[in-house]
Amino acid sequence: MRVVLAEDLFLLRDGLSRTLAEHGFEVAAAVETGPELLRALRELRPDIAVVDIRLPPTHTDEGLQAALTVRRERPALPVLVLSQYVEQLYAQELLADGQGAVGYLLKDRVTHTAQFVDAVRTVASGGTVMDPQVIARLMARSTARGTTAELSPRELDVLRLMAEGRSNAAVMAELHISESAVAKHTAAIFGKLRIDNTPDANRRVLAVLAYLKR
Amino acid sequence: MTDRQKRFAGRLVALGRCHVLSLATLVTALRGLAALGALMLLPVGLGLLLMPSTARMLRRGSDLERDRTARWTGTVIDDPEPLPTAPTANGRAVAVLGSTAFWRDLAWAGLGPWSAGLLVAVPPTLAGFGAFGALVQPFLWPHLGPDNWYAFVPVDSTGTALAAAALGVAFFALALWLSVPVLVRYGTWTGRLLGDPYAARLERRIGQLTDSRADALDTQAAELRRIERDLHDGAQARLVALGLTIDRAERLVDSDPEAARLLLGDVRAGSQRALQELRDLVHGILPPVLADRGLPDAVRSLALDAFLDVEVDAELPGRLPAAVEGAAYFAIAELLANAGKHSGGRTVLIRLRRTGDLLRATVTDDGRGGADPDRGSGLAGVRRRLAAFDGTLALVSPPGGPTTATLELPCASSSPKTSSSSATA
Numbered sequence: 001m002r003v004v005l006a007e008d009l010f011l012l013r014d015g016l017s018r019t020l021a022e023h024g025f026e027v028a029a030a031v032e033t034g035p036e037l038l039r040a041l042r043e044l045r046p047d048i049a050v051v052d053i054r055l056p057p058t059h060t061d062e063g064l065q066a067a068l069t070v071r072r073e074r075p076a077l078p079v080l081v082l083s084q085y086v087e088q089l090y091a092q093e094l095l096a097d098g099q100g101a102v103g104y105l106l107k108d109r110v111t112h113t114a115q116f117v118d119a120v121r122t123v124a125s126g127g128t129v130m131d132p133q134v135i136a137r138l139m140a141r142s143t144a145r146g147t148t149a150e151l152s153p154r155e156l157d158v159l160r161l162m163a164e165g166r167s168n169a170a171v172m173a174e175l176h177i178s179e180s181a182v183a184k185h186t187a188a189i190f191g192k193l194r195i196d197n198t199p200d201a202n203r204r205v206l207a208v209l210a211y212l213k214r
Numbered sequence: 215m216t217d218r219q220k221r222f223a224g225r226l227v228a229l230g231r232c233h234v235l236s237l238a239t240l241v242t243a244l245r246g247l248a249a250l251g252a253l254m255l256l257p258v259g260l261g262l263l264l265m266p267s268t269a270r271m272l273r274r275g276s277d278l279e280r281d282r283t284a285r286w287t288g289t290v291i292d293d294p295e296p297l298p299t300a301p302t303a304n305g306r307a308v309a310v311l312g313s314t315a316f317w318r319d320l321a322w323a324g325l326g327p328w329s330a331g332l333l334v335a336v337p338p339t340l341a342g343f344g345a346f347g348a349l350v351q352p353f354l355w356p357h358l359g360p361d362n363w364y365a366f367v368p369v370d371s372t373g374t375a376l377a378a379a380a381l382g383v384a385f386f387a388l389a390l391w392l393s394v395p396v397l398v399r400y401g402t403w404t405g406r407l408l409g410d411p412y413a414a415r416l417e418r419r420i421g422q423l424t425d426s427r428a429d430a431l432d433t434q435a436a437e438l439r440r441i442e443r444d445l446h447d448g449a450q451a452r453l454v455a456l457g458l459t460i461d462r463a464e465r466l467v468d469s470d471p472e473a474a475r476l477l478l479g480d481v482r483a484g485s486q487r488a489l490q491e492l493r494d495l496v497h498g499i500l501p502p503v504l505a506d507r508g509l510p511d512a513v514r515s516l517a518l519d520a521f522l523d524v525e526v527d528a529e530l531p532g533r534l535p536a537a538v539e540g541a542a543y544f545a546i547a548e549l550l551a552n553a554g555k556h557s558g559g560r561t562v563l564i565r566l567r568r569t570g571d572l573l574r575a576t577v578t579d580d581g582r583g584g585a586d587p588d589r590g591s592g593l594a595g596v597r598r599r600l601a602a603f604d605g606t607l608a609l610v611s612p613p614g615g616p617t618t619a620t621l622e623l624p625c626a627s628s629s630p631k632t633s634s635s636s637a638t639a
């Protein structure tokens with residue numbers, strides 16, 4: 001799997017390249033700036049882009065803009081965005097086209113290599129990965145507005161992990177419950193929130209996120 | 215109405231105002247005379263007794279004048295300082311005589327009728343004379359005898375009467391044409407008589423600036439202290455603890471690898487907490503979206519985090535100065551938090567507009583209203599922060615709602631009032 005990596009700090013760029021290479025990814029290019037990222041994405045056509053939001057020359061949201069631009073040219077190009085901060089606005093912009101194949105994670109998550117590599121794989125295969133902080137704030141908002149009032153605490157846990165884009169296996173491991181219990185909770189959640197339950201896991205995540213944003 | 219008709223109506227109104235003002239000028243002249251009389255009685259002692267009421271009488275007149283001038287001529291004259299008071303009657307008189315505002319009122323009552331007052335009487339006089347020529351002369355001339363003149367026209371035949379009528383119409387038209395500029399000039403002259411002189415305005419402005427600068431510096435110092443303390447008690451302390459844990463893990467690596475692994479897990483969790491604290495700290499100093507995208511998107515981001523339904527209607531071309539963006543952002547954040555905590559409403563509308571060099575933001579909620587603008591340290595803090603930028607915050611919250619908070623901030627960093635000539639540093 002070919003990766004284009006954009007990160008302006010040498011230490012992190014180097015570390016991320018190594019981590020990705022160690023886990024069997026081919027780092028096609030590791031670039032420093034927004035314009036370089038645009039060029040690499042257009043010319044190298046990677047399977048996934050791992051992008052720091054803040055890049056030179058403007059040191060604003062250059063990386064995000066480049067990723068969004070290329071996704072307009074090449075819809076559903078998998079993009080995993082890393083940042084020192086999570087902002088709901090940026091999460092929304094990434095999710096706005098409804099195509100999935102996006103990830104948005106805090107930079108510190110890369111210190112947990114296994115989870116980070118999982119996230120890269122999920123996004124590359126068309127899935128959606130949202131940082132626990134993004135989901136936590138969405139959940140807090142839903143709770144305050146009463147839109148998830150019908151769910152039991154356990155169902156809320158499952159909903160949270162599902163919205164983060166975790167696989168059923170990860171949910172099982174995290175909550176120490178069986179596969180059938182996960183399936184049962186999932187069905188209950190979709191029934192109570194009146195969201196269409198599809199067998200396609202990626203669509204399901206997007207539906208849950210759309211619900212939480214209401 | 216067509217534009218022509220509107221213009222005509224506007225001039226007619228202006229003419230009427232000139233008339234009212236010229237009549238009011240007579241009252242002003244009387245006030246001036248009365249005040250002069252009171253001053254002349256000073257040597258016999260009676261004047262001292264009369265002084266405070268004289269000053270109040272003049273002030274009532276000048277208040278009316280300020281009000282009329284602002285509404286009719288567009289010249290806004292700053293409110294004067296209140297008349298001085300003292301415990302004893304003599305003290306009051308002396309205080310009045312020592313107050314510049316009293317002498318300014320007197321100068322206005324004494325000189326205004328002879329300058330602005332005469333000026334403003336011109337259009338109504340012309341109009342009256344014109345009406346006399348156009349409407350009265352044609353019917354009256356046969357009864358007025360041989361020496362009947364209208365202006366420079368001897369009116370003694372139908373022809374000359376018609377000429378007089380035409381001249382009358384011309385005078386009336388001239389009156390109409392003059393009315394608007396005369397009204398404006400009246401405002402300027404009255405402003406010059408009644409308004410604070412430039413030096414006094416500057417002095418007051420300097421007072422304001424000194425206060426708001428002291429406030430701004432205090433706020434900044436407090437901010438720095440808070441940041442220092444947060445770093446010291448937060449991230450710094452955590453990093454020290456991390457170092458200690460790593461040290462213990464290092465010692466345990468050979469003897470008890472399992473315990474060492476657990477400690478390293480603690481290290482990871484600790485480093486994430488330290489990062490989170492740094493993130494929160496940075497967010498409090500300068501929110502990243504604000505730095506990246508500017509005010510509208512930063513406010514949209516606030517809206518997404520709010521528990522209420524928040525609609526953002528922002529039309530701001532280009533970026534504002536960074537300091538203004540920051541001040542507006544934190545003020546809006548506070549207002550939005552207040553709406554969420556106290557209003558009991560469900561939806562909030564935030565509107566951002568820029569007119570010229572003024573940024574205006576309104577935050578309106580559909581809650582129960584009745585918010586007290588003077589209560590709550592939050593609003594006071596917002597006001598203090600805005601004052602450093604010459605910004606203002608107004609709260610309108612009738613019982614039953616809705617509550618609207620309006621904040622206004624000049625976008626240019628220098629003050630609009632005194633930015634004229636001395637801009638060099």
